Amino acid sequence: MHSCEPAPACTGSCRSCPSVGSCPDRIVCRCLQVTEQEIITAIQIHGATTERAVQQLTEAGSGCGCCRREIRQYLAVYALPVVQVEMASV
Numbered sequence: 001m002h003s004c005e006p007a008p009a010c011t012g013s014c015r016s017c018p019s020v021g022s023c024p025d026r027i028v029c030r031c032l033q034v035t036e037q038e039i040i041t042a043i044q045i046h047g048a049t050t051e052r053a054v055q056q057l058t059e060a061g062s063g064c065g066c067c068r069r070e071i072r073q074y075l076a077v078y079a080l081p082v083v084q085v086e087m088a089s090v
């Protein structure tokens with residue numbers, strides 16, 4: 001049966017959020033204590049387009065490496081695709 005109780009306040013450490021982008025305070029990189037919001041900021045504000053760039057900006061992924069797959073998921077969702085525009089000859 002469905003419960004209508006409000007969700008508990010986010011502590012950022014449960015790792016039970018259903019998907020990328022669902023909880024800004026969630027710790028994505030436990031080794032370096034990097035939050036989801038910091039990773040999204042690295043991608044959207046600072047223009048990181050690779051796992052290495054996110055690592056350089058946030059240090060996420062530079063410990064055990066367990067979070068690297070998740071960082072790639074953030075890149076897939078938040079990094080803008082590089083669009084190549086070819087100028088038509090006039």
Ligand code: FES
Pocket residue numbers: 028029030031032060061062063064065066067068
């Ligand atoms: S959890 Fe990110 S490097 Fe270990």
